[in-house]
Amino acid sequence: MEVLPITPRGYCAGVTRAIQIAKETVMKYPNQKVYMLGMIVHNQHLVNAFSKLGIICLEDQSSTRLELLDQIAEGVVIITAHGASDAVFEKAKDKGLTIVDATCPDVEKTHDLVRNHVGNGDVIYIGKKNHPEAEGTVQLSNRVHLISKKEDLEALPELENVLITTQTTLSILDTKDLIEACLEKYPDAICETEICNATRIRQEAVLKLENIDTLFVVGDPSSNNATQLCRIGKDHGIPNTYLIQGPMELNEDMLKNANRVAITSGSSTPTKLTQAVIDCITSYAKENDFHQELIQIDSIL
Numbered sequence: 077m078e079v080l081p082i083t084p085r086g087y088c089a090g091v092t093r094a095i096q097i098a099k100e101t102v103m104k105y106p107n108q109k110v111y112m113l114g115m116i117v118h119n120q121h122l123v124n125a126f127s128k129l130g131i132i133c134l135e136d137q138s139s140t141r142l143e144l145l146d147q148i149a150e151g152v153v154i155i156t157a158h159g160a161s162d163a164v165f166e167k168a169k170d171k172g173l174t175i176v177d178a179t180c181p182d183v184e185k186t187h188d189l190v191r192n193h194v195g196n197g198d199v200i201y202i203g204k205k206n207h208p209e210a211e212g213t214v215q216l217s218n219r220v221h222l223i224s225k226k227e228d229l230e231a232l233p234e235l236e237n238v239l240i241t242t243q244t245t246l247s248i249l250d251t252k253d254l255i256e257a258c259l260e261k262y263p264d265a266i267c268e269t270e271i272c273n274a275t276r277i278r279q280e281a282v283l284k285l286e287n288i289d290t291l292f293v294v295g296d297p298s299s300n301n302a303t304q305l306c307r308i309g310k311d312h313g314i315p316n317t318y319l320i321q322g323p324m325e326l327n328e329d330m331l332k333n334a335n336r337v338a339i340t341s342g343s344s345t346p347t348k349l350t351q352a353v354i355d356c357i358t359s360y361a362k363e364n365d366f367h368q369e370l371i372q373i374d375s376i377l
């Protein structure tokens with residue numbers, strides 16, 4: 077069995093930056109409560125590691141960032157890499173909280189694009205419903221219209237001077253189809269795809285794979301970029317594609333008939349977890365044994 081770790085994989089610059097900012101915040105405010113408005117990035121291992129450092133992660137799928145702020149009376153609030161709307165920053169300021177902004181610069185860029193356009197027209201934003209990045213962008217103006225599928229597009233009313241843009245972590249394949257559908261309905265629209273470079277090159281690396289029968293994506297099920305890597309693998313025709321959170325989720329059934337195995341990871345997956353998966357699969361390829369009992373993952377920060 078051949079084992080092929082895919083390059084690039086794992087942490088992007090935006091995630092590395094957000095982790096660094098969160099670590100520095102704990103050191104800078106040792107006597108204050110430090111809250112994270114949602115998961116710093118979508119990876120439960122990282123959230124647990126930050127919790128050990130004393131950061132309180134406020135995560136509730138049914139609450140918006142604005143609503144989550146109601147749970148904080150005082151202290152420091154970290155805005156996650158996914159960004160937040162202007163209303164969230166204003167509310168945090170009004171409550172007297174110290175705001176630490178770990179928004180990824182690529183998300184900021186999309187926000188600026190939207191802010192600059194809504195004075196002159198409407199924005200169709202292709203994104204995932206209930207995702208914090210989409211929430212933060214849609215809340216910038218009531219002229220931003222979120223769509224996730226063609227049915228959402230059909231439901232849109234007449235719009236003026238349309239700009240089509242996207243969430244940063246979408247599938248390059250799905251987004252292309254949806255943009256084409258938007259342009260059919262609004263032929264004069266301008267289009268600025270905002271899928272970030274980190275997402276794009278990780279997906280393109282999967283699309284370049286040849287003769288692979290098994291693909292492992294190491295990542296959290298709540299991570300959009302990890303789940304999209306899996307979808308890209310399936311759309312690319314790889315027969316067996318698995319999203320796993322770490323080496324302990326590997327099992328013999330996944331590998332016993334595999335010949336060429338590729339491994340990648342979402343941009344919020346800790347490097348040590350991905351490396352442990354690579355080591356485990358490599359040991360299985362050599363000895364037909366995972367040696368999972370030898371895996372020790374110490375601090376992932």
Ligand code: SF4
Binds near residue numbers: 088089090272275
């Ligand atoms: S995936 Fe892209 S947008 Fe998200 S944090 Fe990384 S670089 Fe930023």
